[in-house]
Amino acid sequence: MALLEVKDLHVEFPTRRGVLKALQGINFTVKRGERLGIVGESGAGKSLAAFAIINLLSKPGRIAGGEILFEGKDLTSLSHKDMRSIRGNRIAMIFQDPMMTLNPVLTIGTQMIETLKAHRKMSDEEAKLIAIDRLTEVRIPSAEARLKSYPHELSGGMRQRVVIAIALLAEPALIIADEPTTALDVTIQAEIMSLMLDLCKTRNVGLILITHDLAVVSQVTQKILVMYAGHVVEQGKTADVIPAPHHPYTSGLISALPQQNHQGKRLYQIPGSMPTLNALPPGCPFAPRCGFADDPCSEKLPDLLTVKHRRVRCFKAETLSAQGSLS
Amino acid sequence: MTKETATALVEVKEIHKVFDLGSHFLQKHKPKVRAINDVSFSIYEGDSFCLVGESGCGKSTLARTVMGLLEPTAGEIHYRGQRIDHLKHKQRRPYHRSMSMIFQNPYASLNPRRTIQKTLEEPLRFHFPDLSTQEIKEKVEEVMVSVGNDPSWGKRYPHEFSGGQRQRLSIARALMVDPDFIVADEPISALDVSIQAQVLNVMMDAQEKRNLTYLFITHDLSVVEHFGSTVGVMYLGSLCELAQTKTLFAKPRHPYTQILLSAIPKLSCEEMQHSKLTGEVPSAMSLPSGCVFHNRCPYANHRCETEIPLLRSLEDGRAVSCHGVEEGRIDA
Numbered sequence: 001m002a003l004l005e006v007k008d009l010h011v012e013f014p015t016r017r018g019v020l021k022a023l024q025g026i027n028f029t030v031k032r033g034e035r036l037g038i039v040g041e042s043g044a045g046k047s048l049a050a051f052a053i054i055n056l057l058s059k060p061g062r063i064a065g066g067e068i069l070f071e072g073k074d075l076t077s078l079s080h081k082d083m084r085s086i087r088g089n090r091i092a093m094i095f096q097d098p099m100m101t102l103n104p105v106l107t108i109g110t111q112m113i114e115t116l117k118a119h120r121k122m123s124d125e126e127a128k129l130i131a132i133d134r135l136t137e138v139r140i141p142s143a144e145a146r147l148k149s150y151p152h153e154l155s156g157g158m159r160q161r162v163v164i165a166i167a168l169l170a171e172p173a174l175i176i177a178d179e180p181t182t183a184l185d186v187t188i189q190a191e192i193m194s195l196m197l198d199l200c201k202t203r204n205v206g207l208i209l210i211t212h213d214l215a216v217v218s219q220v221t222q223k224i225l226v227m228y229a230g231h232v233v234e235q236g237k238t239a240d241v242i243p244a245p246h247h248p249y250t251s252g253l254i255s256a257l258p259q260q261n262h263q264g265k266r267l268y269q270i271p272g273s274m275p276t277l278n279a280l281p282p283g284c285p286f287a288p289r290c291g292f293a294d295d296p297c298s299e300k301l302p303d304l305l306t307v308k309h310r311r312v313r314c315f316k317a318e319t320l321s322a323q324g325s326l327s
Numbered sequence: 328m329t330k331e332t333a334t335a336l337v338e339v340k341e342i343h344k345v346f347d348l349g350s351h352f353l354q355k356h357k358p359k360v361r362a363i364n365d366v367s368f369s370i371y372e373g374d375s376f377c378l379v380g381e382s383g384c385g386k387s388t389l390a391r392t393v394m395g396l397l398e399p400t401a402g403e404i405h406y407r408g409q410r411i412d413h414l415k416h417k418q419r420r421p422y423h424r425s426m427s428m429i430f431q432n433p434y435a436s437l438n439p440r441r442t443i444q445k446t447l448e449e450p451l452r453f454h455f456p457d458l459s460t461q462e463i464k465e466k467v468e469e470v471m472v473s474v475g476n477d478p479s480w481g482k483r484y485p486h487e488f489s490g491g492q493r494q495r496l497s498i499a500r501a502l503m504v505d506p507d508f509i510v511a512d513e514p515i516s517a518l519d520v521s522i523q524a525q526v527l528n529v530m531m532d533a534q535e536k537r538n539l540t541y542l543f544i545t546h547d548l549s550v551v552e553h554f555g556s557t558v559g560v561m562y563l564g565s566l567c568e569l570a571q572t573k574t575l576f577a578k579p580r581h582p583y584t585q586i587l588l589s590a591i592p593k594l595s596c597e598e599m600q601h602s603k604l605t606g607e608v609p610s611a612m613s614l615p616s617g618c619v620f621h622n623r624c625p626y627a628n629h630r631c632e633t634e635i636p637l638l639r640s641l642e643d644g645r646a647v648s649c650h651g652v653e654e655g656r657i658d659a
Contacts, residue, residue: 030653041519041520041521041522042490042519064417155607155608157383158607179336185381185382185546186381186546186547186548186587186590186591186592187381187586187590187604188381188597189590189592190418190590190600190601191373191601191604192591193592193599194600194601197599212519212520213592214520214594215521215549215591215593215595216592216599218592218593218594218595218596219592219593219595219596219597219598220598220599222630229459233593238595238596242594243596243657252521253520253521254594256520256521256524257524257549257594258519258521258524258527258549258550258552258553258554259549259553259594262553263552263553263572263573264531264533264553264554264556266531267524267527267528267553268524269521269524269525269528270524273489273491273522294348
């Protein structure tokens with residue numbers, strides 16, 4: 001059985017000028033120990049999907065349909081109290097800015113012990129031992145001394161390690177990481193990502209990695225979900241999608257990366273920008289920016305079809321891949 | 328360098344920058360941050376000189392010092408052969424006409440209460456007071472079109488634009504005075520991948536059309552490889568390697584450059600490897616003795632702990648500051 005199963009998830013924001021459909025029918029599963037990457041430009045709905053899973057959508061956002069099955073329970077129908085026992089306990093979250101997650105006026109130790117005691121009954125001494133154990137696991141040197149440090153005394157990379165250690169306190173089955181390394185340097189990014197990769201393997205934890213960095217996704221995850229304007233446009237195994245994208249948007253994102261052997265040449269750029277949710281075009285949301293779009297594309301939304309071991313939301317995926325126009 | 332015959336547009340000579348931190352009056356020694364230590368390099372005309380390094384290595388401080396926004400503690404900056412770092416504001420003005428700057432955050436660098444037209448006109452009105460309103464209007468239009476913006480946007484305010492559009496407006500503002508030299512401090516770090524490509528393209532087009540020279544500050548090495556012609560790698564206020572982009576990426580020699588290049592995530596579907604870097608960047612308030620990199624360097628020996636390495640030229644045109652490379656202990 002899958003650890004997490006998201007079925008036909010819809011999220012919407014009612015506004016005075018009508019309902020904005022921010023997520024339209026997202027489906028995916030994460031098994032124990034499996035790593036899924038969600039990619040897309042800002043505003044595509046990546047983070048929203050994560051917040052919907054842990055039931056932390058900011059008002060007036062609401063889940064308008066679909067099911068989120070976690071360990072067999074439907075999270076959408078749980079009470080606030082039941083949800084709290086899952087959030088931070090069975091599902092942990094790691095955010096982009098560690099300073100936002102950590103309390104600046106409490107020591108690392110206080111925050112870790114507090115978290116532990118909130119979920120389980122134990123003495124301060126027991127909690128402290130577990131905290132030291134976790135800090136060592138995320139490779140923080142002299143862990144015991146670090147318990148007395150305040151967040152501002154640590155570097156960005158160390159803070160993010162502390163956040164990961166806190167996420168691991170309650171032995172979660174699923175970790176959702178929202179742009180965990182975007183604010184960090186490349187060398188530290190490599191350390192944090194390889195650390196998370198190891199933790200997922202040794203602890204058999206599922207990971208949802210939300211990022212706009214396709215290179216990181218390609219090196220960390222097994223499955224990938226490409227989002228555009230609230231829709232999934234391509235989804236499949238990372239090893240299938242990255243080397244041979246079948247949706248023009250995925251292909252555009254990959255071509256826009258500066259790559260070797262093209263030094264000094266113009267980079268490919270996807271023309272225009274993503275439509276806002278109150279002005280979504282009829283038909284395929286990517287059609288106005290797509291070089292291959294024609295009449296049917298701008299009239300009807302394509303279904304998510306299976307093409308070559310992956311799901312693609314494009315009428316032309318099969319023809320385009322046969323012609324080799326997307327590689 | 329290979330361009331010895333060409334004249335250097337900008338020369339940075341033995342620049343030091345020390346920031347004094349406020350201290351308690353009973354403290355004997357004021358704490359000091361040594362942000363830049365003895366950095367020298369030349370930027371030739373038509374070059375895209377990239378400075379890379381981790382946060383806190385002093386690359387932005389160096390960029391600001393070159394622009395004259397900060398005063399160097401020691402050392403000289405020359406522009407077209409003239410020393411400019413010691414000039415007074417008024418004397419610097421002619422140089423500011425040919426040097427512009429683009430900042431990282433397009434949300435903070437455009438005045439929210441001014442229309443785009445006003446923002447773009449200002450540098451022209453300041454540096455060329457003789458221009459007529461009509462001439463200014465034509466210039467604004469010309470520059471707006473050249474960065475791929477609609478000239479009719481002039482009446483609008485910055486908040487009406489997306490990040491990419493704003494960064495193109497910042498580039499337009501930098502181009503208004505027809506500069507020869509542009510300092511760009513992390514101009515694409517705040518943008519999405521597809522928008523990064525747009526902004527880089529605009530910058531490369533402008534360079535081709537206007538024969539610009541760039542000093543490009545970034546921490547994104549894949550962008551450097553694409554955009555830069557010369558790269559300087561900085562670590563803790565010192566330059567550790569200086570080379571042509573192709574030479575550097577083909578064969579990094581300084582241990583820090585090697586580690587930095589190995590950490591770039593690649594679109595490869597191969598699992599991410601552990602970084603070879605141990606420990607943390609030391610604080611610039613208490614620099615390590617000898618080579619600033621020695622306490623994290625896998626090849627460090629006693630000499631590295633005591634003697635500061637100098638930037639030495641190698642036969643392939645690059646310069647490396649490393650005892651190990653000089654002694655032949657570290658092969659490529």
